[in-house]
Amino acid sequence: MKNNGSLKAKSPESVLVTGGGGFLGGAIVKRLKGRGDHVISFSRHFYPELEEMGVEQIQGDIGDAAAVEQACRRADLVFHVAAKPGIWGEYETYYRTNVLGTRNVIDACKQHHVSRLVYTSSPSVVFDGTDMEGVDESVPYPEKYLAHYPKTKAMAEQMVTGAAAEGVKTIILRPHLIWGPKDNHLVPRIVEHAKRLVRVGNGRNLVDTIFIDNAADVHIQAADKLEQDHRLSGRVYFISQDDPVPLWDMVNNILGAAGLFPVQRSMSRNTAWMIGAALEYVFRTFKLPGEPRMTRFLANELSTAHWFDISAAKKDLGYKPEISIKEGLSRLERWLQRQQESGNKDQRSEVRGRRSGKRGPKSED
Numbered sequence: 001m002k003n004n005g006s007l008k009a010k011s012p013e014s015v016l017v018t019g020g021g022g023f024l025g026g027a028i029v030k031r032l033k034g035r036g037d038h039v040i041s042f043s044r045h046f047y048p049e050l051e052e053m054g055v056e057q058i059q060g061d062i063g064d065a066a067a068v069e070q071a072c073r074r075a076d077l078v079f080h081v082a083a084k085p086g087i088w089g090e091y092e093t094y095y096r097t098n099v100l101g102t103r104n105v106i107d108a109c110k111q112h113h114v115s116r117l118v119y120t121s122s123p124s125v126v127f128d129g130t131d132m133e134g135v136d137e138s139v140p141y142p143e144k145y146l147a148h149y150p151k152t153k154a155m156a157e158q159m160v161t162g163a164a165a166e167g168v169k170t171i172i173l174r175p176h177l178i179w180g181p182k183d184n185h186l187v188p189r190i191v192e193h194a195k196r197l198v199r200v201g202n203g204r205n206l207v208d209t210i211f212i213d214n215a216a217d218v219h220i221q222a223a224d225k226l227e228q229d230h231r232l233s234g235r236v237y238f239i240s241q242d243d244p245v246p247l248w249d250m251v252n253n254i255l256g257a258a259g260l261f262p263v264q265r266s267m268s269r270n271t272a273w274m275i276g277a278a279l280e281y282v283f284r285t286f287k288l289p290g291e292p293r294m295t296r297f298l299a300n301e302l303s304t305a306h307w308f309d310i311s312a313a314k315k316d317l318g319y320k321p322e323i324s325i326k327e328g329l330s331r332l333e334r335w336l337q338r339q340q341e342s343g344n345k346d347q348r349s350e351v352r353g354r355r356s357g358k359r360g361p362k363s364e365d
Contacts, residue, residue, distance in 0.1 A: 010224065012036045016075035018062060018105065019082030020055065021047035023184050024120065024175070027216035028079055029055055042071040043082070062101030065108075072108035077223055080105045080160075081120045085185060087147045087298055088283075088291035098152035099159070106163045117160070117170045118223050123208075123238060123308060125154035125174070129300040133206070136309040137236045146297035157236070164234030171222045172236040176308065179254070180212030180328055181335035190251055191258045191336075196293070199248050199266040201303030207247045208240035208307040211328035214321040215239065221317050237313040241321050244307035253325075257333035259340075272299035 015032050019025035020041025026049070032039045033053050040056045041047070050057055060067030062082050072078060084097040102119070109117050126132070127150060128142035145151035157172055164170045179186050190197070218239050226232050252262035276299045279292035313319040323331075 010035065012038060013076040014038045014040065014074050015077045015079065016040045016042060016071055017079045017081060018042045018068075018071075018101075020057075021045060021050060022081065023182055023212065024178055024215055024219075025079070025081040026050070026182065027212050028081065028219050029053070031216055031220055040071060040075065042068070062104065063096040065104045068101070068104040069108045069111060072105070072112050072114060075109075075112065075114050076116075078105060078109055078114050078117045079120070079219060079223070080117060081219075083120070083153065084149070086149055086291070087295055089148065091148050091152075094148040094152040098149070099155045102156035102159055106159060106168060109168055110163070110166075115169060116223055116226050117163070117168055118219055118226070119157070119160045119170060119172045120219070121157045121160075121172050121174045121236070122150065122153050123174045123176045123306065124150035124301075125157055127301070127306060129297075129304070131205070131305040133305050133307060134309050137238060137312060146300070147295065150297075161234055161236070169226055169230055169233040171226050171232060171234075173219060173222060174236065174238045174308075175210045175215045175218075176238070176240050176306070177207065177209040178212055178215050179209055180332055183212070183332075187254055187258075187332070187336075190254050191260065194255055194258070194260045197251070197263045197265075198272075199263050199302075200272040200299055201266075201269045203246060203248045203266070205247050205303060205305040206244040206307050207250065207305065208238075208242075208244055209250060209325070210240045211321070211323045211325070213323045213328075214241065217322065218313065218317060218319045221319055225317050232316055235312075235316065237317065237319075238308035238310050239313050239319060240308060240310055241325055242310050242314075243321075243325055244305075245325065247302065250325075253329055254332070257329050258336050269299060269303035272303065275299075 015037045017025050017029050017039060020029045021043040029039050029041060029050065033055065040058060041050055042058045042060060044059060044061065046057055046059060058071045060071065062068060080102065082101060084094050126139045126141055141154050160170050160172055177186060248263060255262055272294055273296055276294040276296040280295055283292050
């Protein structure tokens with residue numbers, strides 16, 4: 001890991017990362033271990049890669065107050081990254097993870113006098129379905145949400161802000177569209193649905209994104225700055241590449257990194273919105289498994305501009321994205337190539353195993 005000035009060595013701490021086995025959580029964990037902190041990961045599952053790094057792992061449900069309280073018992077600093085993402089699902093599951101889970105983390109931090117809490121939120125908490133161009137943190141929450149994820153994240157965000165008023169030292173970060181090597185959400189969805197992707201809108205809507213390394217770095221910068229200046233407690237920050245690009249150019253760049261063709265088909269925003277509304281009705285009425293290919297929230301998200309003024313993060317946190325979009329895409333392409341080569345190798349091994357009567361590599365159930 002590049003050790004820039006903002007991530008300089010400091011006295012080791014005991015740091016809890018909720019969701020430490022995830023995409024962003026894992027990147028934060030790696031940086032913390034790199035500077036000598038004792039790291040505790042709280043996740044539902046056990047991760048061999050964390051064990052290899054010497055990370056202490058606690059398995060549990062973020063919605064279980066007792067389990068969270070035990071995990072926070074020895075923490076000096078908490079990064080609350082765990083969340084239920086996505087645009088479809090039962091409200092109760094979003095509420096349990098994103099709202100109740102955050103309440104449990106806040107209560108545990110209070111009980112054990114944790115010095116700092118850095119909470120990972122999302123710009124979607126203020127998305128009202130219209131273009132958001134260069135807005136800052138003063139933009140209000142919308143009156144209505146079309147998906148459970150932004151609604152529950154907004155509820156949690158307000159709880160963290162309230163905790164700051166009660167004496168818990170907190171900072172809230174809103175990273176937008178995190179991507180890069182080891183991505184288990186955005187990039188896989190784009191690649192998996194490459195042949196079925198349809199551009200929604202005119203294709204000129206600009207969006208912010210953030211490369212995984214930059215997102216992880218600014219989380220640690222925020223924790224360090226909060227330790228130095230308690231007046232930052234309770235503040236909210238948009239974070240991004242600070243380089244808005246046309247959304248569909250970015251999608252095509254990711255497809256290109258995976259060796260796939262760019263999106264060819266398109267439809268109007270109104271058409272996508274009506275299709276989304278119809279599919280939502282059908283899925284809810286007939287309780288269909290999976291998720292609709294289009295929803296009203298997704299139609300709005302894919303066809304509008306959403307990029308943000310990150311001057312507050314630059315000024316208060318000293319944030320500057322070290323990895324450019326161009327460099328990030330190059331790293332993503334190399335990683336995807338390695339994944340493909342590894343997959344081809346496993347397939348060849350499986351074929352040889354079948355021919356010889358031996359089993360190939362063990363797969364997950």
